[in-house]
Every structure is written in structure tokens, then in C-alpha cells.
Amino acid sequence: MISARTLRDPTMLRIGSVVAVLVLWEVLGRLDPIVASYPTAIVAAFVELAFVDNTLWPAFATTLQGLVVGFAISSVLGVAIGFAMGRIRLVDLILDPYVSALYATPRIALVPLLVLWVGIDFELRVTIVVLSSIFPIIINTYIGAKSVDRELLDTGRAFAANGWQMLTTVVVPASIPYLFAGLRIGVARALVGIIVAEMTAAVTGTGQLIIQYGRFFQTDKLFVPVIILGLFSIVLAEVVYFLQRRATPWANVERIR
Amino acid sequence: MLDIQHVSKSFGRVAQPVLDDFSLTAAEGEFVSLIGPSGCGKTTLLRIVAGLLPATSGDVTVAGVPSVGPSRDKAVVFQHFNLFPWRTTLANAAYGLEIQNVPKQEREERAMRWLRMLGLEKYAHHYPGEISGGMRQRVGIARALAIEPKLLLMDEPFGALDALTREHLQGELQKIAEQTSLTILFVTHSIDEAVYLSDRIVVMGTHPGRIIREFAVDLRRPRYDYNFRAEPEYAQIRGEIWGMLERELAEDEERSDAAEDTTPMETPA
Numbered sequence: 281m282i283s284a285r286t287l288r289d290p291t292m293l294r295i296g297s298v299v300a301v302l303v304l305w306e307v308l309g310r311l312d313p314i315v316a317s318y319p320t321a322i323v324a325a326f327v328e329l330a331f332v333d334n335t336l337w338p339a340f341a342t343t344l345q346g347l348v349v350g351f352a353i354s355s356v357l358g359v360a361i362g363f364a365m366g367r368i369r370l371v372d373l374i375l376d377p378y379v380s381a382l383y384a385t386p387r388i389a390l391v392p393l394l395v396l397w398v399g400i401d402f403e404l405r406v407t408i409v410v411l412s413s414i415f416p417i418i419i420n421t422y423i424g425a426k427s428v429d430r431e432l433l434d435t436g437r438a439f440a441a442n443g444w445q446m447l448t449t450v451v452v453p454a455s456i457p458y459l460f461a462g463l464r465i466g467v468a469r470a471l472v473g474i475i476v477a478e479m480t481a482a483v484t485g486t487g488q489l490i491i492q493y494g495r496f497f498q499t500d501k502l503f504v505p506v507i508i509l510g511l512f513s514i515v516l517a518e519v520v521y522f523l524q525r526r527a528t529p530w531a532n533v534e535r536i537r
Numbered sequence: 538m539l540d541i542q543h544v545s546k547s548f549g550r551v552a553q554p555v556l557d558d559f560s561l562t563a564a565e566g567e568f569v570s571l572i573g574p575s576g577c578g579k580t581t582l583l584r585i586v587a588g589l590l591p592a593t594s595g596d597v598t599v600a601g602v603p604s605v606g607p608s609r610d611k612a613v614v615f616q617h618f619n620l621f622p623w624r625t626t627l628a629n630a631a632y633g634l635e636i637q638n639v640p641k642q643e644r645e646e647r648a649m650r651w652l653r654m655l656g657l658e659k660y661a662h663h664y665p666g667e668i669s670g671g672m673r674q675r676v677g678i679a680r681a682l683a684i685e686p687k688l689l690l691m692d693e694p695f696g697a698l699d700a701l702t703r704e705h706l707q708g709e710l711q712k713i714a715e716q717t718s719l720t721i722l723f724v725t726h727s728i729d730e731a732v733y734l735s736d737r738i739v740v741m742g743t744h745p746g747r748i749i750r751e752f753a754v755d756l757r758r759p760r761y762d763y764n765f766r767a768e769p770e771y772a773q774i775r776g777e778i779w780g781m782l783e784r785e786l787a788e789d790e791e792r793s794d795a796a797e798d799t800t801p802m803e804t805p806a
């Protein structure tokens with residue numbers, strides 16, 4: 281029976297649910313290890329890949345490098361383009377068709393073309409990360425810049441703020457929640473983009489690791505990078521969330537009203 | 538000090554102007570209130586004077602200079618406070634000075650002086666979300682006063698506050714007006730508030746927005762330390778303005794009924 285106390289403190293319930301699934305997986309997985317593998321085998325595979333034959337971390341580092349460089353580029357560029365489009369009508373008119381079209385295009389469809397242009401290495405990773413993540417960042421920043429409270433814009437103007445001051449003292453701070461929403465979507469898209477690109481085109485990286493283990497029916501090993509990526513995406517989301525709280529101390533205060 | 542000459546304002550295709558040939562002057566140090574029915578164009582007039590909205594025709598001059606845009610001679614206090622939620626009390630109060638590129642230390646000292654005067658020094662590092670409505674409007678007033686304007690424009694600044702806080706801030710505003718040579722243009726819905734604060738009350742009519750009549754208020758100042766409501770002049774002005782606004786509302790209804798009869802023909806394509 282689930283008592284009222286367990287419901288108030290859900291930690292036990294969560295742990296219980298995870299344990300139950302792991303046990304079930306262990307039992308069922310042993311019936312046919314090629315199809316599903318099972319938790320203890322995956323742990324053993326992890327120890328082997330991570331500490332014995334040292335294949336996991338180099339692959340992961342390769343992916344991480346492309347991700348960090350690509351995401352840095354697309355954050356800076358995406359935010360700048362988003363604000364420029366949101367504040368300058370001419371820029372909006374010129375860029376909007378491209379942003380709208382590329383936002384809707386599945387980025388993966390571009391991989392074969394990108395291979396021709398930039399090869400299959402670092403440049404491919406960076407390019408695909410930028411293409412995957414920049415559009416949600418542009419679009420969210422743009423929406424943020426467009427939805428600034430008119431009364432606050434009036435307030436800035438009433439104090440004779442010039443165009444640049446309006447941007448830095450009103451538009452940017454008011455858009456921060458939107459900007460971070462864009463970054464959060466962007467980082468998730470970037471991870472998907474780089475892994476799929478590595479699976480389809482590259483010869484190294486975490487995505488390629490998954491492909492190789494799959495090809496040789498090493499299901500236990502295949503689960504290792506998959507689980508690492510899952511945990512990594514949670515860490516990324518937390519990092520963005522942490523940065524957002526740091527950037528918006530006013531949003532954390534208790535409201536009186 | 539403030540000179541509004543023949544200002545008219547129409548919005549877009551709407552035929553009838555919101556403001557029609559509106560003229561008003563205010564001397565230095567004068568406290569002038571605008572009172573009138575909702576929609577008569579008080580906010581529109583204030584925004585034109587502030588330089589936030591261009592007039593369709595007419596001129597506004599502040600301290601001898603044509604007022605065509607926002608400037609540091611003028612400051613606005615808004616009905617809904619309009620504090621920047623991401624700035625602390627101090628940073629909000631120092632905003633106008635920051636826009637004028639006053640160095641950080643100097644602008645914080647100057648803003649702090651007004652915060653102290655308005656009893657907010659303990660809340661200097663609080664965000665707007667952490668202080669009450671009355672405090673927020675005091676920050677709004679400090680922000681406007683910190684740039685040391687010649688003209689202070691206030692659009693129903695106390696309209697969103699409870700009666701007690703409102704009365705308290707009215708007293709504080711009066712003290713500030715006494716101590717400075719500020720010219721104040723004050724929009725309100727409250728006859729009582731207008732009589733309490735003003736040297737002159739301008740009663741506006743609607744459709745189009747225009748001046749119906751002006752009243753000088755000669756009640757002894759300061760008014761916060763005696764019961765000005767017991768003076769015969771208070772009752773008299775109050776009664777007159779009431780009657781005037783009631784008549785205006787009735788006439789406006791008749792006018793709009795008459796207009797309705799002809800609307801089908803006037804509707805623009």
C-alpha cells in the first residue's frame with residue numbers, strides 16, 4: 281500500500297520505481313541478451329569501455345568539442361541575429377524568409393551536402409550543431425524582443441534613452457526569459473544533431489560508437505554511450521537552467537502581490 | 538514654463554480628434570491638475586507633452602524650448618509605476634541618470650538622496666517584486682525626481698493605490714512640490730485629490746477632448762496640516778466640478794446618440 285506519507289515524500293517512490301524496472305529488465309534481458317541486454321552486463325561493458333580499452337572517453341570528448349564550439353557560435357550569433365531582427369525592421373524583412381525556411385527544414389537532410397562542403401570531421405560537427413541550434417535561439421530571442429511590455433518601452437523613451445540604450449536597458453533584460461527558452465531548446469537540438477551526423481557521416485565520435493556496436497550486435501556496449509548521452513543531456517539542461525537563475529536574480533524573489 | 542498651444546491629436550482614420558485645439562500654460566512652480574471623464578484624452582495630452590507621442594498640430598514649449606521628443610527637462614510618473622523588474626530600487630531610481638551617462642557613484646548618491654527623502658533607503662537593494670505598491674510608486678517618483686526635471690508629468694500616479702497609501706503619498710508630493718520649483722502637470726480622476734494638491738484645476742470635456750473650465754484653488758498651503766476639507770471653498774469647488782462633469786457626461790451621451798443616427802453614412806470604407 282502507498283501510504284499518505286510516501287506520497288508527500290516521493291523520493292522512496294521514485295527509487296522504488298527505478299529499482300523495479302531494473303530488476304524486470306535484468307530478468308527479461310537475460311532471456312535474449314542480443315535484443316535487450318540487461319543492466320549488470322551494461323555496467324560491465326561500461327567498466328570495460330571506460331577504464332580498460334579506453335574507447336568511450338575519446339569518442340565522447342570528440343563529440344563534446346564539436347558541441348561546445350558549435351553551441352558557443354550559435355548562441356552568440358543567434359542572440360545577435362534575434363535582437364537585430366526584433367528591433368530593426370529592415371533586418372527582419374531581409375532575414376525572415378531564410379530563418380523561416382531553414383527552421384522548418386530537417387537539418388539532417390543537409391548532412392550529405394555538408395560532407396561535400398566541410399568534410400566529415402570537426403567542421404562537420406560544428407556546422408551541424410550551429411544549424412541545429414541557431415534557429416530556435418534566433419526565433420525565441422526575436423519573440424522576446426517583440427513582446428517587451430509597451431509601457432516599459434515608453435518608460436525608457438520617456439527618460440530619453442537612445443536606440444542603443446533602449447536595447448541594453450530595456451529590450452535585452454526583458455527578453456532574457458525568452459532567450460533562455462531558446463538556449464534550452466537549442467542545446468537539446470544541438471545534441472541530437474551532432475549524434476545523428478556522427479551516426480550517418482563521421483568515422484569517430486559517440487554517434488559512430490553507437491553505430492559500430494549496433495552493427496556487431498554488441499547490445500550491452502551499445503547501451504553505454506546511449507545512457508551516457510541521456511545523462512549528459514540532463515546535465516546540459518541543468519547547466520542552462522542554472523545560468524538562467526544566475527542571470528535573472530529578480531525572478532527568484534518571492535512575490536508579495 | 539509649460540506652454541501648450543492649440544494642440545490637436547487624431548488617431549489614424551478616426552474622423553473625430555481625441556484632442557481639439559487644446560491650449561494651456563503653467564507657470565514655474567505651479568501645480569496644475571487635469572480632471573475629466575475617462576477617454577477625454579488626458580493620457581494622450583500627457584504623452585504629447587512628454588514627447589512620447591507627436592501632436593497632429595500645435596506646439597508644446599517647455600522652459601522656452603519646443604518640446605518635440607523626450608528630454609531631461611521632463612520626467613514622467615506612470616499610473617502603473619512601470620518599474621523595471623530586473624532593477625533594484627536604487628538602480629530603478631538611478632535609471633534616468635544612467636541614461637544621461639552620470640558616473641555610477643554619483644548617480645547612486647543622487648538617487649539615494651531621493652530614496653531617503655521618500656523613506657525607501659532600507660529597500661534600496663530590493664527588487665520591485667519584493668516591495669508593496671505604495672513603495673513601488675515612491676520608487677517611480679524618486680526615479681522621476683532624480684533627474685531634477687523642470688516639469689513633472691504624473692498620470693493618475695496614485696490611482697492604483699489604496700486610500701491610506703494614496704493620502705500619505707499625496708502629502709509627500711506636496712512637501713516635495715513646496716521644497717522645489719517643480720512645475721507639475723497632474724492627471725487624476727479624483728476631485729478631492731485635485732483640490733488637495735492643485736493651484737489650478739483644469740476640467741476637460743470629451744469628444745473631442747477640450748477644456749471646459751479652469752478653477753484656481755486658493756486654499757491655504759500647506760494643506761496637509763489642517764482639515765482643508767472643512768473649508769467652505771473646498772465644498773464649493775468640489776460641488777461645481779461635480780456638477781460640471783455630470784453635465785458633460787449627459788451631454789456627451791446625447792452627442793453620441795445623435796452621432797449614432799448618422800453613423801451608417803460616416804463609416805469609412
Ligand SMILES: Nc1ncnc2c1ncn2[C@@H]1O[C@H](COP(=O)(O)OP(=O)(O)OP(=O)(O)O)[C@@H](O)[C@H]1O
Pocket residue numbers: 548549555574575576577578579580581582
Ligand atoms: N494609440 C491610439 N490609437 C487610437 N486611439 C487611441 C490611441 N490612444 C488613445 N486613443 C483614444 O483616445 C481617446 C483618449 O484616450 P486617453 O487614454 O488619452 O484617455 P484618458 O483621458 O487618459 O482616459 P482615462 O481617464 O480612462 O485614462 C480614447 O478614446 C482612446 O480610445
Ligand SMILES: [Mg+2]
Pocket residue numbers: 579580581692
Ligand atoms: Mg489615462
